[in-house]
Amino acid sequence: MKIIVVGNGMVGYKFCEKLTSQSIKCQITVFAEETRPAYDRVHLSDLVNGKSPEELSMSSVEWYRERGITLHLADPVLHIDRCDQKVTSFSGIEAYYDYLVLATGSAPFVPSIQGVEKDGVFVYRTIEDIEQLTSYAKKAQIGAVIGGGLLGLEAAKALLDLGLEEIHVIESAPRLMPRQIDDRGSQMLKSKLESMRIRVHTNKVTNRIIGNECISGVQFADGSELFLQMLIISAGIKPRDELAVKAGLSVGAKGGIIVNEKMQTSDKNIFAIGECALYEGMIYGLVAPGYEMAEVAVAQLTQANKRFSYYDMSTKLKLVGVDVASFGNPFACEPECKTLILEDKNKGIYKRINISADGKYLIGGILVGEAKDYNMLLQITKNKILLPPNPEDLILGTGGEGKENSATKITDLPEEAIVCSCESVNKGSICNAIIAQNIESIEQVKKCTKAGTGCGGCTPLLQELLTATMKTQGKYVRNVLCEHFQYSRQEILDLIKLKGFRTYDEVLDTIGKGDGCEICKPAIASILASLWNEMILKQDTIQDTNDRFLANIQKGGTYSVVPRIPGGEISPDKLIVIGQIAKKYGLYTKITGGQRIDLFGAHLSDLPLIWEELIAAGFESGHAYGKAMRTVKSCIGSTWCRFGVQDSVSFAIRIEERYKGIRAPHKLKSAVSGCIRECAEAQSKDFGIIATEKGWNLYVCGNGGTKPQHALLLASDLDEETCIRYIDRFLMFYIKTADPLTRTATWLNKMEGGINYLRNVVVNDSLGMAAQWEAEMQQLVNTFKCEWKEAINDPQIRKRFCHFVNAPMEKDPTVEFVPLRNQVKAKDWK
């Protein structure tokens, strides 16, 4: 059987995947208009946030080859000859079919506005579209999107992420997302967007695009104008039915290839699936129904019995920063149903649920501002689960994540409940797989069931399902390190200490299994370092790359060098040395956010030479590469500042000298401020100290980074000695009990009893550990050695600092630099 697929988008790909997983003999040929194999269009916007096109790809050229599929890239089909059952492609290939599958998707609908051809006007559909608009955005400050629907808002968020200063959304309808949410929801969404620099104009019809060659603005039907430098048109989609029209297949009045419930077009040898197919007057612009259509078409070819029927169009907007979702029938109203509405203008939350007239079932709803219950509500709607007596609880948000709600427990869902709609996997098959295959991780669930591999929206539900199922199996859900160790980090640390293990191999042989991996090796390396403080390069191959070469790896494969500059205080002589070394080795220099100087672009083989010179000038390693104590920032304090009440620089240097290089589950940062004005930002550090008239206030568990959190006051008006004792205890408690790669803030967030419990342990010694911890810390302080000094003096270790073992004098020839403001930088990667 010869099958030809026209179009290699998401649905065309899914068709090939499903068909080749069946055991039928067929010869498949795919014609694709785009230059690369199918990619994940749903996550297209990730490109503006740094994902590469490769990361979006769903398959590779090899994938098709392995399955015996002939794939013609960049070669669209131009003509279908239905009599001869033959297609002709752009490059002139003629191919015959028994069955033809049209999966040509859709194209952005561009209204006929005067001037749309100008530079700076874009659509939002393919990787190339995004690449073009990304590069154009570099020179634009004001941008706009025509269309306030799902895709338009996603495009607006992309403009925001691209760094534009002012963004407008222009919608001709009276509200945003007219197909998904109601007026009040739209109002709430509008105010949320406006707080994110996205201005919304509703009831605005665009008449004309102004500008010479490039766009400089738009003019509306009401005569008003808006100035802007780039525009994305996202006014809806237009099914790609042009081939079908030419071949005389039936199409809908507004476009779309008409199909029946078997996905057959008006020619029974031709199927249409995905966004080009019109079923019962409707184009389904989502992947999940498209995948279902692919499955139905495959079923016809394999004589299986499967029909397409109305598909749920519930959606959740992927906009980071605003939650918006609608499910079931969001607009149903009285008398067909009863509507419950929760509106909290203060928090910017709007929730609406529509309940059947008899009060038993959920029909649909809208969530704006907070959509964490979306998955659960969708399940309740789809599976017709009986509502609890007080359905308002569903939107009032009683209890964390709605878990305490009797109606919203995952265990209440029927077996047939579709948990992953992209791959159409139901609850029953997931639970069965977990039990039958002894699954214990979310990755395994995804691998074995394919659930969660599409849009990923169901991952939280999968996690809940996994935990619940494991519990019913009597399995203790533990926080194990990785497949090689059935213990948590804390348990491993205790065991290592108890048994006195000094090497990773001993640990693996005694309490682990298999051969280790990139998760357990560095985690155990960190534990060994925290316990014994031995030179880490004695076991260099278990260290993460930065620790292995005592430097941070950079784009291109060179390294950075950060000498320690305690408290940020540095003498002119030392500054000169840094400058001379940077010049000699061609390094880029920059003052870091941690009050020290970073030298970038060092070749691996130059690292020991650079450090030799730095050490000779009195510098030490700054441990910028380690999950270790980094810097203690200081302000100038009473030494110079007219407000300073204590000498913050001296104390910061003392603290940094004490704790330098100590390894921990994650990096540690500190700061000391000389007065309440807090110029050293101590309240954003793992531990921060602020001077008072009487002494020092100690704050703990703050951090900047991805999820900033202010540090909390642990104790006030301490003298220096007490302050240091408390820090000793605090750090040892953290080192002993935190999970790998957990900063102190996250560690505290997970701690039962929170800061009060921590204060009790550290200040009141409620665990009776204080003396031991202080002694252990003193031991670490006493055994401190500068790693770089040890490394350059050990010929065995030094030997490892070369790029080619068989040509140690040669540097990596692929490293390239480009000039930048009188210095150099790494060449951009692809």
Next chain:
Amino acid sequence: MNWFLACTEQDVPDNGGACIKYKNEQIAVFNFKRRGEWYATQNLCPHRQQMVLSRGIIGTQEGEPKVACPFHKKNYSLQSGKCLNGSEQSLKIYPIKVENGMVYIGVEE
């Protein structure tokens, strides 16, 4: 096939890798001492085209020997070169043997 002498056994750290220059090619050699196995792959990580795989941590995933790229932790099978997460291209694999403390890599003529 041509076996060229790449380095000595001691040149490659136990349970780790090192990079070998062969004409204009860069080859990552791994001494998986724990398993008594040696592997050789291309040194270039296909993800961002970085010459670094020899500096990656090696280990196993469900028994399959692999290397994790130091940059973004993409994992590649040392046996087949296949990417074990996501769909990066596969690594080129070279035959390798150790005789009398010397490491040889097989390259096409």
